[in-house]
Structures are given as structure tokens and as C-alpha cells.
Amino acid sequence: MNKSIATRPNPWSFLPFALTIFTSAFLLFQVQPLLSKQILPWFGGSPAVWTTAMLFFQTLLCLGYLYAHALAKVPSRQTQARIHVFLLVLAALLASRVLPGTELRPESPDSPVFQVLLILGASVGLPYFCLATTGPLVQHWFTSTAHASSVFRLYALSNVGSFLALLSFPYVLEPWLEQQEMGQLWTAGFWVFALLCLPVALGAWQNKVQIGAASHGDGPDSSSPVAAEQLGHPAQTSLRQRFSWVALPALASLVFIAATDQISHDVAPEPRLWISTLGLYLVTFILTFDHPRWYRPKLFAILSLVLLLATAGISDIPRWLGIEWDYGVNEVRWSHFALLFVVCMLCHGELYRRRPVDTRRLTEFYLCMSVGGAFGGLFVTLVATQWFDDYHEWLMALILVALLACHVLFRSDSQRPGLAGRLVGVFTAIVMVALLAVMQNPWSWREVRKADRTEVLLDQDRNFYGTVSVKERRFLNEPERNDRVFFSGNVTHGQQFLSESLRHVPTTYYARDSGIGETLLWAMSQKPNLSVALIGLGAGTLANFAREADAYDFYEINPAAVRFAQEWFDNLASCKAREQNILLGDARLRMEQLPKDKRYDVIVLDAFTGGSVPIHLLTREAFQIYRDHLQPDGYIAINITNAYLNLYPVVKAQSEGLGMAFRHKSQAADEVRNVRRNLHFIMTQDQAYLKAYPSVNREVRDAAGRFLRHEPQDQPGLRLWTDQFSSIAPIAK
Missing domain, CATH: 1.20.1250 (Growth Hormone; Chain: A;)
Incomplete structure (x- = not known):
């Protein structure tokens, strides 16, 4: 031979x-x-x-x-x-x-x-x-x-x-x-x-x-059909095997995208979140396709089930066990990261186990993988975003992962499992699905009962620009504090009291003694009529400052936000301004299209309180557009309140680039007045205003309320943001 x-x-x-x-x-x-x-x-x-x-x-x-x-x-x-x-x-x-x-x-x-x-x-x-x-x-x-x-x-x-x-x-x-x-x-x-x-x-x-x-290592040439049969693998690819080549990467992709959205929903769309989740997703490909030593099926199946319960029940499980645990942002973030990594290891590890031994099937294998990988993006973009009013794809992904983990855990690689093994696997899968459905019930937060109040979801919508919702809070012993809260994602973008006496008192970031509140009141004292541009509608809170002689333009990109502001809040309906317009679309593009002689006395920018900051509204070119449509003695007031980014040096650099003076004001939270902690930055050439209202830094205090220091805001040397250059890395908190 x-x-x-x-x-x-x-x-x-x-x-x-x-x-x-x-x-x-x-x-x-x-x-x-x-x-x-x-x-x-x-x-x-x-x-x-x-x-x-x-x-x-x-x-x-x-x-x-x-x-x-x-x-x-x-x-x-x-x-x-x-x-x-x-x-x-x-x-x-x-x-x-x-x-x-x-x-x-x-x-x-x-x-x-x-x-x-x-x-x-x-x-x-x-x-x-x-x-x-x-x-x-x-x-x-x-x-x-x-x-x-x-x-x-x-x-x-x-x-x-x-x-x-x-x-x-x-x-x-x-x-x-x-x-x-x-x-x-x-x-x-x-x-x-x-x-x-x-x-x-x-x-x-x-x-x-x-x-x-x-040949793939020692033994017969695995690229030939005969060799493949000798190695225990069928030479012809079965329909079931092809299905697994599509389904496994599809599940991993769905979990990756759904986990990214879910962290954004539960925490906030923190900058660089997409990089973190996609990085974990890629690392699992690197490990599983490098060598079989990195993937242990039973271990990752058990870890998946444990982390499914831990992540889905991050608030329920301690309560069921009688443990008082106040979980925070880090616990939510890292539990989701851990789950994403383990689940992708499970999916991609199983995918590698089912790889074709016959290398003539290699391109077919990668084609099926890519189809599955695209499924997550297709489903979220074309189905979930269009038809779901909440992130229901997250619960769907968790249930599918539980079924896969149970299958891997209770399967037998050497022979078909007996009836007892199959029954245990089915029972475990049913229990897991039931627990996930209870803990991740997407409708559970639509009515929440607390010791002092009840919170009821009135409306919710989801589109290309995100998820917006309205909740009504009803206080048991203080009905005068009843209010409605406008959410964009999980970030509060407006509140309105329901009582007649407090109904039109500005709240959240815009109390009358806030930086922007002071700016509007000062401008009103200087001119009998104002022309005001408000970028970011929210609940329309700032409409409460308007007088009958004023003109207010509201810029909003999300049509769902406009509907909510008009249907669930009456700030716009009761606005006293003689002229008010809602300009739907991107504020920068709409303002760029204005006639050159259109000038505002005050321009308020309120689009930066969340984690997904629209950077294009903070560049040199954007501020030049604002300046072109601002009166010489006008004001550009910016709400730079943000838990994830220090925007102060960004807007300071823009103010210096425009040759405008500025001030800032930090305001502490006041729960009774529904005032949230805020930081406002105001650019102007009005020296009298700057003298009347000096800057106010944020005070840092200890647990006993004793003053410790003023929180520094500036970062000297930050490069000016332009349409061609911007980086959030230096300003991330």
C-alpha cells in the first residue's frame, strides 16, 4: 500500500x-x-x-x-x-x-x-x-x-x-x-x-x-468524505447542523444587542458601553475558535443558568431571601457584562463544536454564521423597534438562553439520555422560564406600589430615537405632591405637579433659582418681549416662563416626545407666549435653515442629561450656528447636567472660541420642590448680568452634611470640539 x-x-x-x-x-x-x-x-x-x-x-x-x-x-x-x-x-x-x-x-x-x-x-x-x-x-x-x-x-x-x-x-x-x-x-x-x-x-x-x-492534525485527511466518516462526522452536512450554524450565532447576537440596550435602559446609555459589550462578544469568538480547551460545555451551561437568575433577579432574589440589599449602577452593569460573556461563550463554544470537519464546507459554515449574526440587528431594528413599546427582546433572549443551557447541561454526548434525564431537563427548563417570566415581567413596573406612593405607567412609545414614557406618581398622605414624570429611556426629562396651585411651577432642572431660570428672569426684566429657542422639549417645563409678549420656538427631534408633551402635560397648552412653534427635526439642521435675520434673545440647549450625548450639538460649527442666530446681547444657556460626562470644559472652550464671557451655576437637589441636582452654563456678553449672577460651584459634603470642598469642573488643555474632532475619553467620569 x-x-x-x-x-x-x-x-x-x-x-x-x-x-x-x-x-x-x-x-x-x-x-x-x-x-x-x-x-x-x-x-x-x-x-x-x-x-x-x-x-x-x-x-x-x-x-x-x-x-x-x-x-x-x-x-x-x-x-x-x-x-x-x-x-x-x-x-x-x-x-x-x-x-x-x-x-x-x-x-x-x-x-x-x-x-x-x-x-x-x-x-x-x-x-x-x-x-x-x-x-x-x-x-x-x-x-x-x-x-x-x-x-x-x-x-x-x-x-x-x-x-x-x-x-x-x-x-x-x-x-x-x-x-x-x-x-x-x-x-x-x-x-x-x-x-x-x-x-x-x-x-x-x-x-x-x-x-x-x-488534514486537520493527526489521522486521516479530514477534507475527504471517507476521512470525515472515519472521524465519526457525517460527510454530508445535515439540515439540523446547518440550522445550528445559524441559530447559535443568532442567539449570541440577539443577547449582545439586547444586553447593550438593557444596560442603557436600566442604567443609562453610558459612553463606550457599545465598545465594552462588543468587545466581550468578540473575545468569546477569539477564545472558542482558538482551541477547544477554553470551552467546557457543562461548566458554561451551569454558569449561564446561575447568571440568568442572578441578573434577572438582581432585585427580587435578595428580597425573597429576606436580605436588604441596595444594588447600584455597578452591580447592574457588571452582572449584565458577566452574563453576556458566559452566554456568548456557550453559544460560540457550541458553534465551534459543530464546525464542519470537511473543509470544503468551510465557506458554507461562515455564510450560515454571518446570517445568524445579522439576525440580532435585523430583529431589533426592523421588528422590536417598530412593534415593541419596551425592550421585550431582552426577556425573549433570556428564555432562549435558558433553553439552550438546559439542553447542553442534560444532553449525553455518548448516548441518548434516558427518560429520567430528559424529564429532569424539561422540568428544569420549565422552572427557569417561569422564574425569568416572573422576575423580568416587562409589565411589572407599569404599576408600582411603594410605602408612600403608587406609580402608574400612563403611556409608553418606542421608535428610532428611543423609548419615551409617562408615569403618574400618587402620594398617599400628600396628594398635593402628585405629579407626572416624563422619561426618555430611564432619564427624567420633565415633571409636572397635578395640583392647581403647583401645576405651573417649574421643576426638575429648571426651577426659578436655577442657572437657566435666573437667565430667563433677568432677560425678561431687560426686555418687554423675548424671542426664545428651546432645544429639547421634554415636558415643556420652560414654557411656564413665557409672557404674553414673548415668542417661543421648541426644537424636538422625536415625534413621540412631542405627542407626550401635548397629551399628558399642559405646559404647552397653557403657555402664555403670543407665538409658539414646535419645529420637528434635528435642532442644528432646523436652525441652520432659518432666515439669516432670525435672531433669538435666549437659546437654551437641553439635550445632554443622558449618556448618549448628541455631540454634533456641542461642536464649534454648531455653536457658530447658535451665535449667528443670537442677538448681540443674548444668552446661550446650556444644561450640562450629566452623570457620565464632564461637559464643562467642552462648553467653556466653545465660549472662549466665540469670544463670549460666561458663568455657571450648580444647584443642589430639592425633593419637596421636585428639583433635581443640575449644572448650567451660560454664555453672554451682558456684563451686568454676569455681575448680578456670579458663578456657583457644586459643594461636596460628607454624610453629616458638613462642607468639604467645591467640586472642580474645568479640565485645562481640552482640545476644542469640531465636526471633524471630538473625543469623550478625556471627559468621561
């Missing part, structure tokens, strides 16, 4: 494949935040831009994998190379201008999802598609080399490149480079990638062996 003869593989022949795949993955994840940030101002800074962009990139990834799968079916290796080289050259030419120009800027706020997809496709469609084909296609060519046994490590390496790109954008590139500079670097990187890919495509580094080239 003839024995297989193989030449000694050249270790350097592995390097071109590794460099090509690493570079393509790095560029894939560099361009995603780069383009998303570029178009963010065009859509009002909505966090949904990121979700929609992810849908675009995941869909294009699927198309790239489909192309790779189809090209791998072409019998001639030379034909494959010619087709792909032509695609590379064309993509390299189109990559010369990756950032979308102003000609692609939308003129209407209608159909934002479609417009985001159109802009991304026109600017980076083919180059991104070409990068997306690299992983499966180069790995397919790699199976013809003497290193074919390491093919899945190339996939792990691609995720290392993605992970490093994800970290480098906010921490290395963004703090130092402008958008155009990053775009030019990305274009240069794409040309380097094309030069690396050309010799790989043309077969210069194939280093073929005579026989057994594609």
Missing part, C-alpha cells in the same frame, strides 16, 4: 494569510465607528444610528460571505483569483473617499433607517464588501496549504484584529486625529490590505503538499 508523502511546510507561508486576515478584520471594525460618527449629526445624534449601522455592516458581511461561498464553488483556482483581483482593484479605487460628503446629507427627517443604509452603501459599500469576503475566502484558500490544520485559528486571529480596532478607535485615534485624517489613514490601510491580498489570491504563497495537504 502506498503511503502519503508530504513535504515539510514552510513556516513563513502562514504569515501572508495571517497578515491579510488580521488587516481586513482591523479595517472592518475601524470603519464602523468612523462612519457612524460621521453621519451621527445628520440624524440628531440618535443612538439608533449605531444599531442601524450595525444592521448595514452585518448584512453586508452576509453578502460578502455569500460571495466567498459562491466563488469557492468555481472549479478553477485561476478563475477565482481573476474575479477577486478585479474586485480588489475596483474596491481600492472606490476607497479613496470613504467618508460621506455633504451631498449625501439628508434633507428630510423621514425614513431615517433607509437613509442611513443608503448613505453607508454609497460611501463604503464595495470596499466593506471586499473586506467582508476576506475571512472565509482566504481561509478556503488556506486549506490548500500545509498549514490547513490551523484554519480555525485564522478566524480567532481575525477577531483579535476586530477587537484591537475596536479599542484603538476611541483610545488611540479619536483623541488625536480629526475625522478626515482617520478617513485618509483608513484608505491607506485598505490599499495595504489589497497589496497583501493580491499574492494570496494569485496563489503565490500556497506551498502545496503532495498528499494530505488539508
